[in-house]
Amino acid sequence: MDTLKESLAFSGFSVDNFEKAKDFYGNTLGLDVAESKEMPGILHLRLAGGNTILIYTKPEHIPATFTILNFPVKNIESTVATLHANGIVFEKYEGMEIGEDGIFRGGGPLIAWFTDPAGNILSVIEQDL
Incomplete structure (x- = not known):
């Protein structure tokens, strides 16, 4: 049986504008950003150590307060x-x-x-x- 401790968990958060997010994370911050081929409107933010974070577009986005x-x-x-x-x-x-x-x-x-x-x-x- 699979357990969660064996899972390669990842995190994600929303933004309101795909192109602005892609430019900000890729160009302003200089991070490795790739568009998802399987899911339009999703960015993969690839960080050191192999960690990946999903950034997804959400029309009703409300910024996190933390x-x-x-x-x-x-x-x-x-x-x-x-x-x-x-x-x-x-x-x-x-x-x-x-x-x-x-x-x-x-x-x-x-x-x-x-x-x-x-x-x-x-x-x-x-x-x-």
């Missing part, structure tokens, strides 16, 4: 600078110690949040890799 995708990075300051140069604007949440560069330095790991064109929240988080 972080849907975290990108661990070795040096958050250089990553934030590169993303900023690519047009990324970092979120500054009220009541949080977020610097002018968009990096949260209020305790715990260094982290910076931004959104995709559909309003979903993403982050870069500094970790030893």
